[in-house]
Amino acid sequence: MRKARLGQMYLRLTAVYGPQQWWPAATSFEVIVGAYLTQNTSWKGVERSIQNLAAHGSLTIDGVRGLPDEELRQLIRPSGFMVRKAAALKAFVTLLDREYRGSLSQLAAEQPETARVKLLALPGVGPETADAILLYALGHPAMVVDEYLRRIVTRHRLLPAKATYSEIQALAIDALNESYPEGDRNAIVQHYNEFHALVVMVGKTHCGPTPKCDGCPLAEFLPISGPFLK
DNA sequence: ATCCAGGTGC
DNA sequence: GCACCTGGAT
Incomplete structure (x- = not known):
């Protein structure tokens, strides 16, 4: 068989x-940022981007929300596709704000199947990124x-x-x-x-x-x- | 110089 | 089926 x-x-x-x-000491949001940034890109570049965000004090939901698009793009530049990925990260925070009170905990409390549908509807989130977020950030068996x-x-x-x-x-x-x-x-x-x-x-x-x-x-x-x- | 990395979207 | 961005490896 x-x-x-x-x-x-x-x-x-x-x-x-x-x-x-994998992803042992990171915050859930950092895991999500990593899931987006690693798309078709080496993890090395993702680490640099994450470090850039952290050094800028922007590796948080509030941080990304408050970052101008162009600034966010430059910070995540090492992981490539910066225009696309910056917009995608912004869209994720917007979903969080509009439907989950800006809280990852609220999203995590959502039914896994429903959360998956919501994630897949976002730009820059395909099945792999959606499942990676469900598994590594939200703790669902995806x-x-x-x-x-x-x-x-x-x-x-x-x-x-x-x-x-x-x-x-x-x-x-x-x-x-x-x-x-x-x-x-x-x-x-x-x-x-x-x-x-x-x-x-x-x-x-x-x-x-x-x-x-x-x-x-x-x-x-x-x-x-x-x-x-x- | 060319390949390609923890994909997605048109 | 192919373009998309960047940086490290071959």
Whole structure:
């Protein structure tokens, strides 16, 4: 079964890489800023942008709200797409102000499905960013699907190349659900958190645009052998 | 010089 | 399917 295979791959990644502890000490808002800024960009640039905002005293909801567009753009410049991302961050704060009294806690208290719909309606928020915010900032059990997970499941022939975001997400949810059926809500969130972090780890190391299967902890799970895989 | 990174939108 | 911005790596 495909979900069982993916579940075993998760166990293997855990054994090899160990706990990743993503976004451990950040505020929820900082996590959200990171989720926006990291889109199609290296984390290095995001760190600089975050640092710029912090140094400017603007790494808060009030800070972003009070920042002129052009100023916000310059602060987040290192993470690219500054015009788009500045507008997107502003739009997020506006949603917070208009529907959640400017409070992340209020948004976190919203039904997860409803919050997801609201987030997806925002500019600059697609399914991955929405799920990353739900999981890492709001504490909901949202499975994050990124390009690495897409490559992993398609290259391992767990799903066809044209698999959609929701199809990949469903497979990953089934895999973890089967591996950890007894988990309570908090345990599920921890597993989703760790799963995505491990996917990024193995992805960065072995599953880029050109696969590097030598030494990959998941190589033994390949259907036949590596070289033919694109 | 070219590739590409924890995608999104037209 | 492709443009979008920037900075580090190949």
